[in-house]
Amino acid sequence: MSYAYLFKYIIIGDTGVGKSCLLLQFTDKRFQPVHDLTIGVEFGARMITIDGKQIKLQIWDTAGQEAFRSITRSYYRGAAGALLVYDITRRETFNHLTTWLEDARQHSNSNMVIMLIGNKSDLESRREVKKEEGEAFAREHGLVFMETSAKTAANVEEAFINTAREIYEKIQEGVFDINNEANGIKIGPQHSPTNPSLPGAGGQGGSQGGGCC
Amino acid sequence: METSDSECFESADEEFYPESNNKKPQKQESIASVVEQIEELKVVATTTTVEEQPTKEIKNKTVKTNKLGVKVNKVSPPTETKEIPETINKNEETIPEQSKDEINLWDDDDDWEPVEQETKSIPTNLGWSSWGNWDVTSLLNTASAGVTTITNHVSHGLTSVLESGIGAPDPEELARINSSEKPKFEDGNHSEPINLSFGLSNFVSGVTHITKLVETTGNKVVKGGLDTLETIGKKTMEVLQEGDPGFKKKRAFLKINSNKPVLSHILREAKEKAEVENKLLEERQFARKANYESLFDDHQGLVHLEALEMLSKQCDIKLQSLLESLTGDDLIELQETMNQIEELCELVDDDDELEDTSQMKEKLDGAVSEMHINISYEKLLNTWSEAEDWLRNINLAICSEVELHEQAIDTLAQLTALAVERFHKIGELLLVKEHRSTADEADSLVQLTVTVTTLISHVATKLADKFNEKLTTSTYKDEINKLITNIYFESANSISYIKNAFQLLIPVLQVGAI
Numbered sequence: 097m098s099y100a101y102l103f104k105y106i107i108i109g110d111t112g113v114g115k116s117c118l119l120l121q122f123t124d125k126r127f128q129p130v131h132d133l134t135i136g137v138e139f140g141a142r143m144i145t146i147d148g149k150q151i152k153l154q155i156w157d158t159a160g161q162e163a164f165r166s167i168t169r170s171y172y173r174g175a176a177g178a179l180l181v182y183d184i185t186r187r188e189t190f191n192h193l194t195t196w197l198e199d200a201r202q203h204s205n206s207n208m209v210i211m212l213i214g215n216k217s218d219l220e221s222r223r224e225v226k227k228e229e230g231e232a233f234a235r236e237h238g239l240v241f242m243e244t245s246a247k248t249a250a251n252v253e254e255a256f257i258n259t260a261r262e263i264y265e266k267i268q269e270g271v272f273d274i275n276n277e278a279n280g281i282k283i284g285p286q287h288s289p290t291n292p293s294l295p296g297a298g299g300q301g302g303s304q305g306g307g308c309c
Numbered sequence: 310m311e312t313s314d315s316e317c318f319e320s321a322d323e324e325f326y327p328e329s330n331n332k333k334p335q336k337q338e339s340i341a342s343v344v345e346q347i348e349e350l351k352v353v354a355t356t357t358t359v360e361e362q363p364t365k366e367i368k369n370k371t372v373k374t375n376k377l378g379v380k381v382n383k384v385s386p387p388t389e390t391k392e393i394p395e396t397i398n399k400n401e402e403t404i405p406e407q408s409k410d411e412i413n414l415w416d417d418d419d420d421w422e423p424v425e426q427e428t429k430s431i432p433t434n435l436g437w438s439s440w441g442n443w444d445v446t447s448l449l450n451t452a453s454a455g456v457t458t459i460t461n462h463v464s465h466g467l468t469s470v471l472e473s474g475i476g477a478p479d480p481e482e483l484a485r486i487n488s489s490e491k492p493k494f495e496d497g498n499h500s501e502p503i504n505l506s507f508g509l510s511n512f513v514s515g516v517t518h519i520t521k522l523v524e525t526t527g528n529k530v531v532k533g534g535l536d537t538l539e540t541i542g543k544k545t546m547e548v549l550q551e552g553d554p555g556f557k558k559k560r561a562f563l564k565i566n567s568n569k570p571v572l573s574h575i576l577r578e579a580k581e582k583a584e585v586e587n588k589l590l591e592e593r594q595f596a597r598k599a600n601y602e603s604l605f606d607d608h609q610g611l612v613h614l615e616a617l618e619m620l621s622k623q624c625d626i627k628l629q630s631l632l633e634s635l636t637g638d639d640l641i642e643l644q645e646t647m648n649q650i651e652e653l654c655e656l657v658d659d660d661d662e663l664e665d666t667s668q669m670k671e672k673l674d675g676a677v678s679e680m681h682i683n684i685s686y687e688k689l690l691n692t693w694s695e696a697e698d699w700l701r702n703i704n705l706a707i708c709s710e711v712e713l714h715e716q717a718i719d720t721l722a723q724l725t726a727l728a729v730e731r732f733h734k735i736g737e738l739l740l741v742k743e744h745r746s747t748a749d750e751a752d753s754l755v756q757l758t759v760t761v762t763t764l765i766s767h768v769a770t771k772l773a774d775k776f777n778e779k780l781t782t783s784t785y786k787d788e789i790n791k792l793i794t795n796i797y798f799e800s801a802n803s804i805s806y807i808k809n810a811f812q813l814l815i816p817v818l819q820v821g822a823i
Contacts, residue, residue, distance in 0.1 A: 135734060136616075136736075136737030137616055156612075164737070164741060170620055170622075173619065277574075282577070285581035285582070285585050
């Protein structure tokens, strides 16, 4: 598949908040109520379009269990975006946000875009964390905030795409050095400056249909 | 100072008399002709006679040498420019060796002492004393001028380089400075006649002046050099430490680069290159050839490899920092343990690749069971049996060689991606395992690697067999032979990726042993 940019995302947060379900909803547009516990890290990928440009999101879905914490930390490096997820029906998952945030900030680059997500918004009757609390936390720590439901797909698409848009804007502003892969951004093959000898390959018209089946 | 001066002197002599004794008669001849010329000049330009006072004689001689000097300059300008930097170097080299005591000597005692030694050295040149005088002054002048300009240029160059943010001077920049230096030497030569007309006393004081100048500029070079080095060092540390106190990240980063190229990067580059090439091919209406790296990425082999590399690196950093903290027997003991684990992980290169594949499942299950982690090779086995089914049922009359090739490459890429994914998962599970049993784990991983690579070879052979069947009926024999070669090539790649993934697990095993 050809793309203009590739963004690396990580999804982090307590176990059982719905990280893998959010990923599945985003990549496969389906919901799986019973899910195996994630071991270490699993991956998902999807192509999106921003500003007419094809962007590949490569999503690293990490295990939320405490036991994997030290392992998953080693995967933070080189992420351009992070989805920090809590469960609106379980207050402790909200209370742990500070720890997660510290971890993320410590082990990744400072320009990483972090999106705070209050998941399971479909379970309004069991809500323990008010939307305002999430908003306040996000404001305080300079995060983007959104409530989602992996089950009904509400805001799922938006959460992933808005994060990408934010990263894209940072690239335009020159905050992200796209040539430094430690920032979690890779330039797609047809934009690669290493192939100046192939002017025909950059044809915008052809880039849409490219790639393999 | 005396040594450096005489060194100057000698080197200057060498310059003009490369093989001094043998060449002297020739020189005398040329001098004689110059003397003739000068005598002519005397008639025209000066009123001086030979009987006049010694000082005038010296003047005359200086005129001679001047003339001679010009002549020699004209005869061998290239050697001139080449030789002078050498004498400068000698000056520079000797200056640091001179202790400060010596400088003090000059200040405290009478200033003439070194000058006398200077003049003493002139008579050693016998009939060529004036000739020698010229040498000393001109060389010292050029030398000091050269040194000053060099110091200026170098320090200026370095600061400008530092200001532009680079930690070390660019070789090109330095080369440019050097080349811009050359005209300066020539300038020094042109200014010569003015100095020479001062007479002996002037000349002597000139020498003192010059020697001091050389010394101070020498000190400047040394000081300036040290300052520059210090600045470079400081700047480098600042840049390195930026946002990374204690160099934690840098250490990790440097480690990656120093050891070996990161395979996932190489693969990604290869993949991207291939994608661009494919696009070109498409545009030219050629059949699109299946690309192994692209398919390997599509099956998430690449990202698992990348994650495994990160995990491996993390373990490596842990081990290194532990090794650094240990001393004495503890260190030796740990190093021995590390080496033992590496030895356990040595893969025997056996070429009998066509082992029995009928008990593949039992072999894999048996290997995994030793590790006591919850991992299954079901998916890999399923993919393999699907591939076998496809190969059994394929109708070669319908399936074109291009289709066959695409499917074959995809099978190899998928099996390899799954194998790498399993190794990554094993790494993660081992790291969270409560009680590690390193020897068993190493043994299991070796078995797994051997079994999976055997499987890949087996599949590749079967795929190639299909092409061989096709070869008997097809007219495109060259094309098919190329595709067969490609299949074997990519299967060899597959095997090396799998072995690489296994190698990446060694630090994971080692961490378990500490």
